């Protein structure tokens with residue numbers, strides 16, 4: 260599945276503001292939400308539509324609508340939570356699941372501590388996984404593994420900053436998953452942080468360290 264790199268000027272503008280180390284938690288949260296909304300527009304381009312009848316003030320006509328309640332949105336805790344509001348602004352009827360994962364600082368492998376999922380996941384509708392950072396790809400691959408075991412089929416991964424290495428790890432294990440990103444950065448530092456990246460997304464969102 261090809262990477263969908265969203266190079267829209269508004270996305271690049273907001274991403275640059277997000278990267279700035281002077282951007283504080285309030286503005287950081289607002290930008291993450293706005294970026295998620297803009298990426299949702301791209302990610303939903305091929306959602307199926309159903310024909311419906313609608314009555315305008317003048318006449319009865321046919322229209323087409325998205326079955327939002329068939330869509331599952333799954334933020335990876337914590338940082339994925341920052342993206343949820345932006346996605347739900349465009350898909351207010353979507354059902355929401357949560358996956359709790361943290362990276363073990365020694366092994367850098369993901370450790371799961373929470374999982375709760377809506378029935379829409381196993382019903383096979385589009386499932387959108389949210390995490391601003393796709394670094395080594397370990398967390399994304401673990402989340403996709405888990406969701407597939409729960410019955411998800413049409414999986415899409417939305418992040419803000421990715422690395423080639425992270426994308427390759429997800430593609431290797433799950434070639435069917437569409438990845439949407441605002442940027443692909445050159446690499447990782449010795450602590451597996453994306454460089455230049457935007458730092459620790461969870462800490463910047465929630466003001467922790």
Ligand code: PRP
Nearest residue numbers: 337338361362393394395396397398461
């Ligand atoms: C961050 C980020 C991803 C993961 C990416 O979460 O939000 O989930 O690291 O790294 P990977 O691609 O190498 O797996 P973190 O483990 O820092 O947890 P947090 O969101 O609770 O801060």
Ligand code: URA
Nearest residue numbers: 394452453458459460
């Ligand atoms: N998690 C983050 O929050 N930032 C990175 O650069 C890598 C993992």
